[in-house]
Amino acid sequence: MEWLSNLFGRKPAPAQVARDRLKLVLTYDRVNCHPDLLEMLKNDIMKVLLNYMDIDEDELDIQISQTTSDMNEIVPVLFANIPIKNMRKQS
Numbered sequence: 001m002e003w004l005s006n007l008f009g010r011k012p013a014p015a016q017v018a019r020d021r022l023k024l025v026l027t028y029d030r031v032n033c034h035p036d037l038l039e040m041l042k043n044d045i046m047k048v049l050l051n052y053m054d055i056d057e058d059e060l061d062i063q064i065s066q067t068t069s070d071m072n073e074i075v076p077v078l079f080a081n082i083p084i085k086n087m088r089k090q091s
Contacts, residue, residue, distance in 0.1 A: 038064060041078075049082065052090075056083040 042062045049055055061081040069075045 038062065045080065045082075051088075053087050054085040056085055059083045 042060070045062065046055070046057060046060065059081075060083070061079075063079045065077050065079060066074050067077045
């Protein structure tokens, strides 16, 4: 029956959604990144990319997270998932 629920897109439990949102808020707080700053960064990246390629703006996903560096320090990282539709010809 699990395949049936996967087929119809089972919604995550409200507790899981709340947990994911809390993780996101805590991560942004730890790296000192306001959500408005992330939105401005996303818009700037899109403007530059649109000069060179067509991208699926609805599926664009940019996030700030944390990872451990080679020196065992926690550092912020920027993840970007940018679906490319087409490369533009350069003149």
